[in-house]
Amino acid sequence: MSNPLRDMEKPDVIFCIGTNMTEAHPVAATRIKKAMARGAKLIVADPRVIGLAEMSDLYLQLRVGSDAALLLAMAHVIAREGLVDRAFMEDRTADGETFLEHVRDFTPEWASTITGVDPALIEEAALLYARAERGAIYYTLGITEHICGVDNVQSLCNLALMTGNVGREGTGINPMRGQNNIQGAGDCGAIPNNYPGFQPVTDPANQAKFEKAWGRKVELEKGITKVRALEAAGDTIRAMFIDGENTVVTDPDREHCEKALESLDFLVVADLFMTETAELADVVFPATAWGETDGTQTNTERRIQRLRAAVPPQGEAKPDWWIISELAKRMGFQGFDYQGPHQVFNELCELSVTYQGVNWDKVEDGAYQWPIPFDGHPGTPRLHEDGFINGRGIFKLIQYRDPAEVVDDDYPVWLTTGRRLASYHSRTQTGRSEGIDYLLPHETLEVHPDDVDGWGLRDGGWARMSSRRGSILIRVESTRRSPRGTVFASFAFNDTPVNLLTGGGYDPTTDTAELKVCPVRVEPAEAPERGSGERPQEVAAD
Amino acid sequence: MPQDPNGPTLFLDGQEVRFETGETLFQVAERYGKPIPTLCYDDRLEPFGGCRLCIVEVEGIRNPVASCTTKAEPGMRVTTKNGTLEMHRRVLLEMVASENREVDVDPLSGYASQELATLVDRYDARTGRFQGHRSGTSRPDDPNPFILRDYENCISCYRCVRVCAEQEGDYAISVKNRGFETQITVEFDGLLKESACTFCGQCVQTCPTGALADLKALARKEVPGDTKKTRTICPYCGVGCAVDMLTRGDTIVGIQPAMDGPANEGALCVKGQFAFDFIQHRDRLTTPFVRDEGGRLRPASWDEALDRAAEGLKAVVEEHGAHALYAVASGRAPNEAAFLMQKFVRAGLGTNYIDNCSRA
Ligand code: SF4
Numbered sequence: 001m002s003n004p005l006r007d008m009e010k011p012d013v014i015f016c017i018g019t020n021m022t023e024a025h026p027v028a029a030t031r032i033k034k035a036m037a038r039g040a041k042l043i044v045a046d047p048r049v050i051g052l053a054e055m056s057d058l059y060l061q062l063r064v065g066s067d068a069a070l071l072l073a074m075a076h077v078i079a080r081e082g083l084v085d086r087a088f089m090e091d092r093t094a095d096g097e098t099f100l101e102h103v104r105d106f107t108p109e110w111a112s113t114i115t116g117v118d119p120a121l122i123e124e125a126a127l128l129y130a131r132a133e134r135g136a137i138y139y140t141l142g143i144t145e146h147i148c149g150v151d152n153v154q155s156l157c158n159l160a161l162m163t164g165n166v167g168r169e170g171t172g173i174n175p176m177r178g179q180n181n182i183q184g185a186g187d188c189g190a191i192p193n194n195y196p197g198f199q200p201v202t203d204p205a206n207q208a209k210f211e212k213a214w215g216r217k218v219e220l221e222k223g224i225t226k227v228r229a230l231e232a233a234g235d236t237i238r239a240m241f242i243d244g245e246n247t248v249v250t251d252p253d254r255e256h257c258e259k260a261l262e263s264l265d266f267l268v269v270a271d272l273f274m275t276e277t278a279e280l281a282d283v284v285f286p287a288t289a290w291g292e293t294d295g296t297q298t299n300t301e302r303r304i305q306r307l308r309a310a311v312p313p314q315g316e317a318k319p320d321w322w323i324i325s326e327l328a329k330r331m332g333f334q335g336f337d338y339q340g341p342h343q344v345f346n347e348l349c350e351l352s353v354t355y356q357g358v359n360w361d362k363v364e365d366g367a368y369q370w371p372i373p374f375d376g377h378p379g380t381p382r383l384h385e386d387g388f389i390n391g392r393g394i395f396k397l398i399q400y401r402d403p404a405e406v407v408d409d410d411y412p413v414w415l416t417t418g419r420r421l422a423s424y425h426s427r428t429q430t431g432r433s434e435g436i437d438y439l440l441p442h443e444t445l446e447v448h449p450d451d452v453d454g455w456g457l458r459d460g461g462w463a464r465m466s467s468r469r470g471s472i473l474i475r476v477e478s479t480r481r482s483p484r485g486t487v488f489a490s491f492a493f494n495d496t497p498v499n500l501l502t503g504g505g506y507d508p509t510t511d512t513a514e515l516k517v518c519p520v521r522v523e524p525a526e527a528p529e530r531g532s533g534e535r536p537q538e539v540a541a542d
Numbered sequence: 543m544p545q546d547p548n549g550p551t552l553f554l555d556g557q558e559v560r561f562e563t564g565e566t567l568f569q570v571a572e573r574y575g576k577p578i579p580t581l582c583y584d585d586r587l588e589p590f591g592g593c594r595l596c597i598v599e600v601e602g603i604r605n606p607v608a609s610c611t612t613k614a615e616p617g618m619r620v621t622t623k624n625g626t627l628e629m630h631r632r633v634l635l636e637m638v639a640s641e642n643r644e645v646d647v648d649p650l651s652g653y654a655s656q657e658l659a660t661l662v663d664r665y666d667a668r669t670g671r672f673q674g675h676r677s678g679t680s681r682p683d684d685p686n687p688f689i690l691r692d693y694e695n696c697i698s699c700y701r702c703v704r705v706c707a708e709q710e711g712d713y714a715i716s717v718k719n720r721g722f723e724t725q726i727t728v729e730f731d732g733l734l735k736e737s738a739c740t741f742c743g744q745c746v747q748t749c750p751t752g753a754l755a756d757l758k759a760l761a762r763k764e765v766p767g768d769t770k771k772t773r774t775i776c777p778y779c780g781v782g783c784a785v786d787m788l789t790r791g792d793t794i795v796g797i798q799p800a801m802d803g804p805a806n807e808g809a810l811c812v813k814g815q816f817a818f819d820f821i822q823h824r825d826r827l828t829t830p831f832v833r834d835e836g837g838r839l840r841p842a843s844w845d846e847a848l849d850r851a852a853e854g855l856k857a858v859v860e861e862h863g864a865h866a867l868y869a870v871a872s873g874r875a876p877n878e879a880a881f882l883m884q885k886f887v888r889a890g891l892g893t894n895y896i897d898n899c900s901r902a
């Protein structure tokens with residue numbers, strides 16, 4: 001996030017797009033509710049009538065995967081009405097004129113044919129956001145999990161840049177990061193293109209820096225993404241070491257993923273449970289859990305916080321840092337003699353440009369938000385206050401692109417996936433917590449009541465849902481949260497493997513999977529036979 | 543609060559003190575080390591002025607005023623404690639206590655659950671002089687596994703109602719009737735699950751009597767030992783709410799929000815508040831596993847498992863080169879794990895063949 005969480009109470013206009021915040025980031029959503037109690041206006045763009053949509057002042061129910069078109073049209077209206085922040089654009093941005101020229105063609109009427117949103121509502125949203133003294137944008141995976149995820153993010157940046165809604169209290173472009181430490185994993189360099197602190201591996205100066213630190217050469221070429229690595233599994237990729245990820249259930253195209261991992265010569269997994277992924281491994285290491293582990297993690301507002309062990313590990317479970325170090329030592333790797341997590345963290349801080357100003361002791365109270373470039377620096381709750389790190393904010397010329405797969409006669413329904421309040425990811429943790437089942441006993445497919453009737457389904461009955469990759473059985477829930485022609489499910493339950501169906505395409509820049517859009521066919525089905533286990537039948541793609 | 547050296551002043555029990563415009567008398571007194579007893583006060587919520595325990599005397603005003611709702615004004619002469627005030631507070635506490643079925647509730651009930659009991663003890667107000675009117679009708683039939691609803695211990699402080707509305711914006715809890723008949727309830731008097739309740743547990747944590755209480759923690763109240771609190775961060779989403787993990791011996795007995803957590807300021811959601819028992823679940827892996835000749839995973843010692851893993855990975859690297867090994871770090875594990883995973887491939891193999899789960 002460019003701005004701190006506490007800024008969420010400050011905007012006068014809030015624009016939430018592709019974020020089901022009341023379920024996925026509930027405590028952040030409470031701040032939006034507080035802002036609204038103080039008079040802030042809320043614009044929500046989402047295909048489903050989610051909690052935020054119900055709270056909103058202006059709701060744009062767009063078709064899944066049409067975000068870029070909506071955002072282009074909003075930019076068009078802002079430019080046409082002369083609501084651009086000229087001073088900001090001149091001082092702080094580049095390529096603005098070309099951008100204003102570019103958006104001239106993208107009228108709300110044009111966008112309406114793609115998004116299905118009334119042009120008048122698009123106008124209204126654009127005016128509301130552009131006229132705000134402090135306008136803030138919040139988004140989540142509903143923006144990024146598309147083949148055009150990068151385009152979508154850049155479209156949001158364009159809106160913020162043209163209206164000067166950056167670098168001030170209550171403004172900004174704020175991605176809500178999903179997992180507890182997904183921000184930290186990137187910060188630490190667990191990505192193919194950057195060393196810790198987002199230092200590109202392709203820069204020889206960085207190469208020299210890390211060569212000195214680690215006493216060996218690291219190649220200048222970026223690595224491949226996990227998506228490509230899974231594709232190459234059994235071919236050029238012959239072994240994997242996976243830490244704490246249930247790849248099989250959470251990744252798209254489950255069949256492909258299972259086959260990929262099975263085709264490896266050797267697979268090592270560290271996890272808390274014998275997950276579907278661990279079951280495929282040659283060696284499984286028991287890792288310590290939350291409450292058993294000392295360490296640090298970094299939240300969505302870039303705040304580094306301390307995790308503390310409160311109880312001893314279960315059985316012989318060991319912390320991840322210990323497991324990785326021991327394995328490294330036995331592989332003959334140098335530089336893995338750590339006495340504790342504090343030494344690991346301190347090494348990270350020394351090598352990272354963003355964590356340089358802190359160490360284990362200084363992050364004790366969670367007072368620092370990165371960048372903290374040097375010792376004595378107070379941290380940076382709000383990014384871009386005095387300028388952009390790379391000089392100017394650059395406008396990008398975006399075009400709308402259709403999703404990788406679009407509905408047709410065989411697969412006439414849009415499936416979109418997401419999260420639910422009471423379950424987390426593949427439920428290895430929430431599923432093992434007492435009481436959660438009371439709130440969420442099983443997965444359902446959310447279908448508009450008229451579609452339930454039209455497709456011959458029954459509320460509470462079963463449906464067979466098929467995509468180009470496979471087919472699953474799922475219970476039907478009749479609800480007006482879903483628009484006509486679009487259905488929703490989460491991938492939380494292993495017995496309803498929704499990710500068997502997804503995975504039609506990937507963003508060309510980031511390789512992020514298009515989990516938010518998948519054309520499917522939905523037909524009435526018999527309940528899965530009792531005695532065949534809880535697990536409904538899965539059948540391969542036809 | 544920053545003190546303006548030229549800011550306004552008032553007299554607090556005879557001492558001249560500075561305050562910031564907008565501060566309440568309660569806040570000023572608290573800052574100068576003169577704590578005033580409260581029951582309906584939660585500093586995250588708008589002051590309510592319902593319990594009248596926090597009354598103080600202000601010179602020139604005939605009746606005592608509630609310090610939690612009265613704004614400080616220049617030149618005010620305030621008395622926070624004297625015989626009359628203390629007598630009033632004691633009587634009030636006696637009345638409140640006598641209305642409740644029990645005053646001493648288990649501390650695992652919730653963060654603020656000891657407030658009433660503590661005050662009753664401090665004021666020696668356990669006399670039973672007033673044969674109280676019972677507070678309300680409980681809903682022991684609500685089958686929800688998280689929140690106990692024992693309104694016989696309710697003192698109508700409205701903290702639960704206000705936290706639900708002001709802090710959560712959910713408006714699940716409401717009030718019916720007035721005066722002695724006041725009853726905390728939910729929409730249509732029904733079950734929490736059928737209301738707007740999200741089971742964030744905030745009502746439980748602010749309740750000063752344990753009328754609303756943490757059922758999951760209470761289910762562990764027989765675990766022997768003193769309750770210890772360890773400050774850590776919720777392991778679920780990227781908001782990063784700070785919590786106190788409650789333990790007795792080696793057992794986790796519950797979670798309470800950290801009121802000074804920088805990201806959450808006391809708020810939590812159902813996952814951070816209640817979904818902790820996966821940690822000490824029987825399904826946890828307690829030993830390493832290796833695949834045996836028959837193709838099955840069997841338990842193994844650390845030594846054997848580490849050697850097998852090192853051999854297996856080394857064999858692949860020797861035969862197919864460093865680029866044949868790929869590492870995936872976790873977005874759930876701490877920074878130290880992610881840092882070492884990337885160091886494993888970079889410092890160990892010289893490649894950049896590393897990613898995390900953010901792409902899916
Ligand atoms: S249930 Fe607890 S918090 Fe709610 S009004 Fe009663 S005593 Fe106060």
Ligand code: SF4
Nearest residue numbers: 776778779783811814
């Ligand atoms: S308590 Fe809820 S909102 Fe807070 S970090 Fe945990 S999952 Fe996220």
Ligand code: FES
Nearest residue numbers: 591593594596610
């Ligand atoms: S605390 Fe002031 S009236 Fe209750």
